[in-house]
Amino acid sequence: MPYTKIIGTGAYLPPRIVSNDELAAQLAQDGIETSDQWIIERTGIRQRHIAERGVTTSQIATFAAQAALKDAGLDAADIDLIVVATSTPDFVFPSTACLVQNQLGISGGAAFDVQAVCSGFVYALTTADALIKAGNATKALVIGAEVFSSILDWKDRSTCVLFGDGAGAVVLSQSDEPGILATQLKADGSQNHILCAAGNVSYGEVVGDPFLRMDGQAVFKFAVNALSKSGQDVVAQAGLTMDQIDWLIPHQANVRIINFIGRKLGVPTEKVVITLDKHANTSAASVPLALDAARKDGRVQRGQTLLMQGVGGGFTWGSVLARL
Numbered sequence: 264m265p266y267t268k269i270i271g272t273g274a275y276l277p278p279r280i281v282s283n284d285e286l287a288a289q290l291a292q293d294g295i296e297t298s299d300q301w302i303i304e305r306t307g308i309r310q311r312h313i314a315e316r317g318v319t320t321s322q323i324a325t326f327a328a329q330a331a332l333k334d335a336g337l338d339a340a341d342i343d344l345i346v347v348a349t350s351t352p353d354f355v356f357p358s359t360a361c362l363v364q365n366q367l368g369i370s371g372g373a374a375f376d377v378q379a380v381c382s383g384f385v386y387a388l389t390t391a392d393a394l395i396k397a398g399n400a401t402k403a404l405v406i407g408a409e410v411f412s413s414i415l416d417w418k419d420r421s422t423c424v425l426f427g428d429g430a431g432a433v434v435l436s437q438s439d440e441p442g443i444l445a446t447q448l449k450a451d452g453s454q455n456h457i458l459c460a461a462g463n464v465s466y467g468e469v470v471g472d473p474f475l476r477m478d479g480q481a482v483f484k485f486a487v488n489a490l491s492k493s494g495q496d497v498v499a500q501a502g503l504t505m506d507q508i509d510w511l512i513p514h515q516a517n518v519r520i521i522n523f524i525g526r527k528l529g530v531p532t533e534k535v536v537i538t539l540d541k542h543a544n545t546s547a548a549s550v551p552l553a554l555d556a557a558r559k560d561g562r563v564q565r566g567q568t569l570l571m572q573g574v575g576g577g578f579t580w581g582s583v584l585a586r587l
């Protein structure tokens with residue numbers, strides 16, 4: 264059976280940066296109190312990128328995909344599979360992946376979306392890996408992309424300070440050498456209510472609540488337990504030990520969650536990639552954005568072993584262990 268290797272990474276962040284102070288000033292106009300100090304102390308977030316109104320997920324996904332293709336030294340025409348992880352698709356249908364395929368100027372390969380909220384990238388990567396290993400595809404784009412600002416209630420300080428917009432992508436190739444070493448996907452639908460945007464378009468109207476709602480403390484506890492167990496599982500599945508992991512690249516939700524997971528897994532802080540101070544939580548885009556940032560600044564190198572982890576609404580979680 265062939266292996267799957269990550270041969271390129273790319274990212275796109277909307278140019279507008281909103282600092283905590285700017286956001287606090289904006290909320291103050293509606294009589295809502297928050298501060299740079301509260302946001303940093305509780306989350307580690309200092310700023311987020313926010314897309315201009317009208318910018319779509321497929322557009323930023325395409326920019327990230329083009330950057331990843333350039334990094335891999337491939338043309339879009341080489342790609343025979345596109346998987347987009349997003350909770351903020353352009354449309355009910357067609358899928359964002361089909362729109363990206365069209366914007367890349369290609370056709371004929373498979374293209375579909377994966378909906379697993381903040382675990383979306385890990386779900387999409389695992390799915391593409393399986394399709395490549397089964398011989399259904401040879402070169403894939405796996406993209407996490409979100410315009411999360413479009414589903415935030417900008418009058419709810421307990422959620423709107425946490426998120427940002429962005430897109431990250433990887434190019435996967437069938438390979439004779441090991442790349443993706445082990446994967447695990449999990450879900451517990453009984454916890455669907457602790458993090459949701461429980462709205463829909465039905466009979467021509469928005470029904471339910473179109474904004475993201477969250478029980479922060481329940482999510483916090485769930486994320487720590489789920490990801491520490493999942494990380495141990497995939498490392499054992501690959502026959503490795505935690506000290507052989509070069510980098511932990513976790514979902515970027517909250518620095519306190521990340522620190523707890525690192526401690527539980529026994530991964531020292533200097534081996535943990537953190538980008539949420541600059542990007543905030545970009546949901547399905549957070550792991551590929553962190554991977555790309557750490558590759559571009561020279562931390563993550565070819566040949567290193569990476570533990571990538573996602574956790575989010577559903578509830579869903581999972582891990583991918585990969586040699587770059």
Ligand code: ACO
Nearest residue numbers: 297298301305381420421424479480482483516517574575
């Ligand atoms: N600014 C100032 N005060 C605030 C803000 C804010 N932005 N948001 C909430 N508060 C207040 C609350 O109203 C509360 O006030 P009260 O004590 O008068 O009632 C107080 O701060 C404490 O609120 P808690 O919810 O108890 O604060 P907590 O320490 O739990 O931090 C947080 C909240 C940051 C959301 C935390 O629970 C958390 O990080 N949870 C994980 C959720 C997460 O990261 N979600 C991201 C999406 S999920 C995912 O990606 C997996």
